[in-house]
Amino acid sequence: MSLLDELTNSGATQLYIGGEWREASDGNRIDVLDPSTADSLATVASGAEDDAKAAVDAAAEAQESWAATAPRERAEILMRAFNLMIERKDTLAELVVQEMGKALGEAAGEVAYAAEFYRWYAGEAVRNLGSISTAPGGDKRIIAIHQPVGPSLLITPWNFPLAMATRKIGPAIAAGCTMILKPASDTPLSALALGRLMAEAGLPDGVLNILPSNRSSKVVPIILGDDRIRMVSFTGSTEVGRTLLGEAAKTVVKTAMELGGNAPFIVCEDADIEASIEGAMIAKIRNGGQSCIAANRFLVHEAVADEFTRQLTEAMKGLKVGPGLEEGVELGPLINQRAQDDMAESVEVAVGNGSQVSTGGGTGRSPGFFFEPTVLTGVAPDNPVLGREIFGPIAPVTTFASDDDAVALANDTIYGLASYVYSGDLARAMRISEAIEYGMVGINRGLISDPAAPFGGVKQSGVGREGAHDGLLEFLETKYIAADW
Numbered sequence: 187m188s189l190l191d192e193l194t195n196s197g198a199t200q201l202y203i204g205g206e207w208r209e210a211s212d213g214n215r216i217d218v219l220d221p222s223t224a225d226s227l228a229t230v231a232s233g234a235e236d237d238a239k240a241a242v243d244a245a246a247e248a249q250e251s252w253a254a255t256a257p258r259e260r261a262e263i264l265m266r267a268f269n270l271m272i273e274r275k276d277t278l279a280e281l282v283v284q285e286m287g288k289a290l291g292e293a294a295g296e297v298a299y300a301a302e303f304y305r306w307y308a309g310e311a312v313r314n315l316g317s318i319s320t321a322p323g324g325d326k327r328i329i330a331i332h333q334p335v336g337p338s339l340l341i342t343p344w345n346f347p348l349a350m351a352t353r354k355i356g357p358a359i360a361a362g363c364t365m366i367l368k369p370a371s372d373t374p375l376s377a378l379a380l381g382r383l384m385a386e387a388g389l390p391d392g393v394l395n396i397l398p399s400n401r402s403s404k405v406v407p408i409i410l411g412d413d414r415i416r417m418v419s420f421t422g423s424t425e426v427g428r429t430l431l432g433e434a435a436k437t438v439v440k441t442a443m444e445l446g447g448n449a450p451f452i453v454c455e456d457a458d459i460e461a462s463i464e465g466a467m468i469a470k471i472r473n474g475g476q477s478c479i480a481a482n483r484f485l486v487h488e489a490v491a492d493e494f495t496r497q498l499t500e501a502m503k504g505l506k507v508g509p510g511l512e513e514g515v516e517l518g519p520l521i522n523q524r525a526q527d528d529m530a531e532s533v534e535v536a537v538g539n540g541s542q543v544s545t546g547g548g549t550g551r552s553p554g555f556f557f558e559p560t561v562l563t564g565v566a567p568d569n570p571v572l573g574r575e576i577f578g579p580i581a582p583v584t585t586f587a588s589d590d591d592a593v594a595l596a597n598d599t600i601y602g603l604a605s606y607v608y609s610g611d612l613a614r615a616m617r618i619s620e621a622i623e624y625g626m627v628g629i630n631r632g633l634i635s636d637p638a639a640p641f642g643g644v645k646q647s648g649v650g651r652e653g654a655h656d657g658l659l660e661f662l663e664t665k666y667i668a669a670d671w
Contacts, residue, residue: 187272187280188277188283189277189278189281189379189530190227190228190280190284190375191377191383192206193228193378193379193382194228196382197321197631198378198379198382199230199231199375199378200230200231201231201237201241201243201396201397202378202381202394202395202396202397203237203240203241203395203396203397203399203444204240204243204244204247204248204391204392204395205385205391205392206341206391207579208230208237210231210232210233210234210434211233211234211236211237211240211382212234212236214231214232214234214401214402214467215229215230215231215375215398215607216229216230216231216374216398216401217229217283218230218285218372218373218374218375219372219522220284220285220287220554221285221287221518221520221521221522221554221555222287222508222509222510222511222518222519222553222554222555222556223509223553224523224554224555224556226284226319226552226580227284227348227375228346228375230374230375230378230398230661231398231565232398232400232517233368233369233398233399233401233405234397234399234401234404234405234561235397235404235405235408237397237405238366238397238399238405238406238409239407239408239412241366241395241397241409241497242337242366242408242409242412242414242581244364244391244392244395244413245337245338245364245365245366245392245393245395245414245415245494246337246364246414247294247392247458248364248390248391248392248393249334249336249337250361250366252362252363252390252392252393252443253333253334253362253363254389254569255362257312257314257628258311258312258361260311260360260412261309261311261312261361262306262388263307263309263384263387263388263515264304264305264306264307264311264356264359264387264431265300265305266386266387266388267304267383267384267387268301268302268304268305269604270386270387271297271300271301271304271383271491272297272298272301273384273439274383275294275297275298275301276294276350277297278376278379279293279294279297280293280511281376281379282296282297282347282348282373282376282397282509283373283376283511283518284375284511285347285372285373285374285376286344286345286347286372286373286376286470286521287474287509287518287519287520287521287554287555288473288474288500288510288518289439289508289510289515289516289517289518290501290511290515292473293510294511296346296348296349297348298397299349299635299637300346300348300349300351300352300353301368302430302610302637303349303350303352303353303355303356303357303637304352304355305358305607305637305650306315306356306545306637306638306647307356307359307360307657308360308567309503310357310360310655310657310658311359311361311556313358313655313658314332314360314361314586314662315332315620316329316331316332316482316657317329317330318330319618321549321668322496325670326668326669326670327336327668327669327670328666328668329666329667329668329669330562330664330665330666330667331664331665331667332349332361332659332662332663332664332665333559333662333663333665334360334362334363334416334662334663335361335416335417335440335662335663336363336364336415336416336417337363337365337366337415337416337417337453337650338363338364338365338366338415338416338417338418338419338661339360339366339406339409339410339415339416339417339419340355340358340365340366340367340368340418340419340420341353341368341406341418341419341421341422341430342354342367342368342369342370342421343370343421343422343578344370344372344373344521345473345521346473346477347369347370347374347375347376347377347476348376348380348585351367351369351376351377352380352381353421353551353637353641353652353653353657354367354419354652355367355384355394355653357378357657357658357660357661358419359393360658360661361658361661363417363661364392364393364394364395365393365395366395366396366397366409366415367381367394367395367396367397367404367495368396368397368398368399368405368406368409369396369470371398371399371400371402372521372522372545373455373521374398374459376432377396377398378398378430380396381394381396390427392471393564398468402428405432406433410433410434410436410437410439411433411436411437411658412437413437414436415439415577416440417439417440417442417577417660417661418430418434418439418440418441418444419440419442419443419618419652419660420441420444420445421439421444421445421478422444422445423445423446423575424445424446424523424600424601424647426647427443427445427446430443431443431649433653435565436528439659440663441649441650442647442648442649442650442651442660443648443649443650444478444603444642444647444650444652445478445601445603445643445648446478446511446601446603446641446647447467447478447479447480447482447575447582447601447604447643447645447647447648448482448483448572448573448574448575448599448600448601448603448604449479449480449481449482449483449554449603449604449606449624450481450482450483450485450595450596450605450606450622450631451465451469451470451481451482451483451485451605451606451608452485452486452586452591452592452596452605452606452607452608452616452618452622453466453484453485453487453490453494453608453610454487454519454589454592454607454608454610454611454614454615455487455489455490456609456610456611456614457487457490457608457610457630458608458610458630459490459493459494459497460497462608463494463497463498463501463609464632465606465608465628465631465632466481466484466498466581466632466635467498467501467502467632468499468632469481469606469628469632469633470579470581471500471502471505471516471517471559471579472632472633474517474518474519474521474578475523475576475577475578475579475580476521476577476578476605477577478575478603478647479578479603479604479626479634479635480577481581481606481632482574482575482576483572483582483584483595483596484581484582484583484584485584485585485586485595486583486584486586486593487584487585487586487587488586488587490583491583491585494526494583495496495544495561495563495583496597498581498583498615499544499545499561500563502545502546502559502560502561502579502581503546503559504561505544507550507551507556508551508555509536509586517559518556519554519555519556519557519580520557520578521554521555521557522555522588523555524556525555525577525578526549526555527559528546528555528577528578529576529578529580530549530557532571532574532576532578532580533547533560533562533580533664535569535570535571535574536562536565536569536571536582537562537590539541539566539569539570539571540564540566540569541562541563541564541565541566541569541571542562542563542564543561543562543563543633544560544561544563545558545560545561545611546558546559546560546561546579546580547560557578557579557580558579559579560579560580560581561581561583562580562581562583563583565582565583565584566584567584567595567598567639569584573599575601582624587618587670589614589618592618593621593622595617596622596623596624597622597623599645600645600646600649601643601645601646601647602623602624602625602644602645602646603625603626603642603643603647603648604613604624604625604626604627604628604634604643605619605622605623605624605626605627605628606627606628606631606634607619607622607627607628607629607630608629611621615629615630616629623632623645624642624643624644624647625641625642625643625644625651626639626642626643626645634655637653638652638653639653639654640654640656640657641653641654641657642656
């Protein structure tokens with residue numbers, strides 16, 4: 187039996203509140219589609235305002251006892267969850283492919299990556315370290331401790347439905363916070379599967395509550411408007427992030443925001459072109475380009491632009507496109523019809539402003555929400571397509587003449603999440619890395635994500651960091667205690 191069938195037959199396509207599976211209070215449900223066919227996979231309960239209130243009640247009720255749980259016990263729950271995810275990697279990966287569309291090999295990689303957040307934060311759970319010092323005046327001791335921030339709202343996107351959830355759940359558990367997880371309505375099944383798995387790992391009732399809903403504008407203000415909620419962690423678009431920051435301000439809720447990106451991929455004339463192509467394909471095509479850290483603008487030195495573009499075009503042409511569960515598929519469909527339309531519009535904008543299509547440019551196969559791997563050449567620095575976050579398999583190539591030009595082009599955006607620099611000179615790459623305004627830089631590598639590394643951006647790409655010890659601190663508040671002995 188597939189994991190999808192298990193979820194359906196066990197009632198785990200409902201809301202998960204206070205350790206119980208329940209239907210939405212008004213009976214509403216979400217139709218979850220298979221992006222490779224546009225057919226329905228399953229229906230999932232869609233939470234309403236009353237359900238949001240119930241989720242807050244459950245999280246608030248469980249907070250005191252959960253915060254008092256020994257760090258080692260929280261760590262052991264996380265390790266059990268890690269082991270369960272690894273044991274069930276194949277079935278979890280299949281579920282991700284079914285509802286999100288990515289190729290099976292990538293989905294298996296996501297499961298392993300998602301599980302690593304549990305293993306990492308199992309270690310961090312016992313490292314909530316404070317400090318003690320003598321005040322400069324010698325009149326007291328300065329004691330600083332870290333305590334759980336409290337019940338937290340976690341809002342996750344559809345592009346990495348497992349990893350974006352565990353990246354938030356892991357540190358929240360380690361810190362001693364209860365949670366309400368609101369997964370994307372396009373991909374709620376992976377989150378619900380996590381709910382079952384976490385209960386099996388021994389997570390107490392009410393610590394993790396899962397509220398799928400296609401009525402975010404109604405349920406999220408209910409949750410954030412309750413003064414028992416003390417934290418919101420969101421991954422998604424900058425536009426939605428701005429709205430959430432406004433809602434959080436009403437009750438002064440702590441925020442962690444991982445928002446949009448417009449990642450430059452800089453190729454200097456002394457770069458290893460073959461290595462840069464390999465990195466470019468990882469940074470662009472991972473998850474079909476549907477990633478906030480995907481390479482969005484290829485900034486290539488004019489001396490090597492022709493050769494880089496030729497090799498990139500050949501590599502993109504060679505990709506096997508199809509449903510993610512088919513053998514050998516390297517590029518699956520986009521998430522939905524809107525995403526497919528956005529890709530077609532991006533090509534139209536680029537071409538309408540003077541660029542050329544080197545390969546691809548169309549939707550390709552049907553049915554499903556597919557789009558051909560596309561390379562755009564002759565893209566001028568002022569082409570409007572460079573201002574878009576291209577959430578798909580489109581690679582626009584722009585040239586530069588000097589490092590200063592590359593830095594200026596890279597920084598010409600409101601975003602500042604991820605970036606990539608390829609050069610044969612490490613000192614040069616480091617100088618460029620320090621000059622560009624991004625929270626993360628990959629030097630001569632196209633894959634930068636790591637649970638042990640601080641993940642986040644600057645400018646309008648976010649607030650705070652996930653992963654590493656920084657991710658734990660997001661779910662903690664510092665308390666200063668003055669004492670004299």
